[in-house]
Amino acid sequence: MNRELLKKAIEGDELSVSRILTKIEYFSEEGMEYLEELSARAGRAYTIGITGSPGAGKSTLISTLIDHYTKEGLKVGVVMVDPSSPFSKGSFMGNRIRMQDKTMNKNVFIRSLASRGFLGGVSAEAIMLIEALDGLGFDKIILETVGSGQTDTDVVSVVHSILVLAIPGSGDEIQALKAGIMEIGDFYVVNKADKPEAEALYDSIKFAIESGETFWRDGWKPQVVKVSALKGMGIEELTKRLREHEEFVRGGGLFEKRIVERRHKLIELYLRRKLEAVLEETLKENKTTLSEYESKGINLNKAIREVYERFKQRI
Numbered sequence: 033m034n035r036e037l038l039k040k041a042i043e044g045d046e047l048s049v050s051r052i053l054t055k056i057e058y059f060s061e062e063g064m065e066y067l068e069e070l071s072a073r074a075g076r077a078y079t080i081g082i083t084g085s086p087g088a089g090k091s092t093l094i095s096t097l098i099d100h101y102t103k104e105g106l107k108v109g110v111v112m113v114d115p116s117s118p119f120s121k122g123s124f125m126g127n128r129i130r131m132q133d134k135t136m137n138k139n140v141f142i143r144s145l146a147s148r149g150f151l152g153g154v155s156a157e158a159i160m161l162i163e164a165l166d167g168l169g170f171d172k173i174i175l176e177t178v179g180s181g182q183t184d185t186d187v188v189s190v191v192h193s194i195l196v197l198a199i200p201g202s203g204d205e206i207q208a209l210k211a212g213i214m215e216i217g218d219f220y221v222v223n224k225a226d227k228p229e230a231e232a233l234y235d236s237i238k239f240a241i242e243s244g245e246t247f248w249r250d251g252w253k254p255q256v257v258k259v260s261a262l263k264g265m266g267i268e269e270l271t272k273r274l275r276e277h278e279e280f281v282r283g284g285g286l287f288e289k290r291i292v293e294r295r296h297k298l299i300e301l302y303l304r305r306k307l308e309a310v311l312e313e314t315l316k317e318n319k320t321t322l323s324e325y326e327s328k329g330i331n332l333n334k335a336i337r338e339v340y341e342r343f344k345q346r347i
């Protein structure tokens with residue numbers, strides 16, 4: 033481990049931060065040493081998860097939140113697990129100068145995760161980067177994930193506040209309820225409220241909340257807020273409500289609880305990954321054994337048990 037690099041990263045040197053995060057993201061041995069150091073310093077950042085279907089405006093909203101929080105003098109870290117829409121495209125189209133402003137700002141760090149064929153939910157890497165950014169002294173850490181119904185419910189175990197973005201005219205009204213995504217939000221944010229159809233979506237979510245169809249996480253009644261991330265409408269209201277939620281979380285002893293949950297989730301995801309790799313190897317190595325059993329007509333059950341024993345030994 034390079035102590036000088038770590039020191040520079042903690043002091044806020046962007047290149048050093050970037051190097052360390054890359055080592056962590058790729059599970060290198062050195063990376064895990066940095067993670068150990070940073071995780072020991074972590075546990076202070078307030079984390080916000082933003083989820084919703086591709087094109088809902090997650091990245092655009094994050095961009096306005098960055099503006100808001102940096103104006104308050106806060107350091108903002110962003111982790112994006114959205115293979116379909118990198119920050120540099122959609123969300124900043126036609127606004128390149130502001131984008132440059134943000135990445136030049138010492139108080140902002142944005143990391144887009146390599147997708148490696150996975151669908152955009154929470155991954156072990158994403159949580160490791162959150163731990164690292166927390167340890168590096170970022171005040172707010174925002175996680176962007178693609179919500180595709182059930183696949184994204186892991187985000188619940190990872191962040192302090194969850195914002196589910198919904199957009200008008202996309203079938204989100206029915207879709208949201210069907211997919212069970214209405215079960216995870218602390219906030220349902222109707223984005224693109226500059227469009228007239230937003231009102232109907234707002235009403236239907238409001239109705240769902242009032243009739244008890246949404247889940248109250250740790251006793252928090254979910255709220256619906258209308259914004260236009262693009263035009264900056266409703267952002268003051270949203271951040272005010274988020275502040276209230278933060279007070280609720282801190283006051284109710286949930287702040288630490290969720291950090292513990294996020295670490296458990298990291299261990300779980302790491303183990304699943306390892307297990308999957310061992311399984312792949314075992315299957316590859318036992319192909320001949322399996323086909324021999326077949327050709328010689330020997331007991332399939334015996335083959336299963338034998339391969340299972342080898343699998344267990346490998347773990």
Ligand SMILES: Nc1nc2c(ncn2[C@@H]2O[C@H](COP(=O)(O)OP(=O)(O)O)[C@@H](O)[C@H]2O)c(=O)[nH]1
Nearest residue numbers: 086087088089090091092122123224260261262
């Ligand atoms: N009309 C309108 N368009 C928006 C708004 N927010 C985002 N968009 C546009 O929606 C598209 C997708 O935005 P993006 O932030 O990349 O969505 P993501 O895939 O959820 O991250 C972009 O073309 C944005 O400019 C909004 O409030 N109003």
Ligand SMILES: [Mg+2]
Nearest residue numbers: 090091114117
């Ligand atoms: Mg995006």
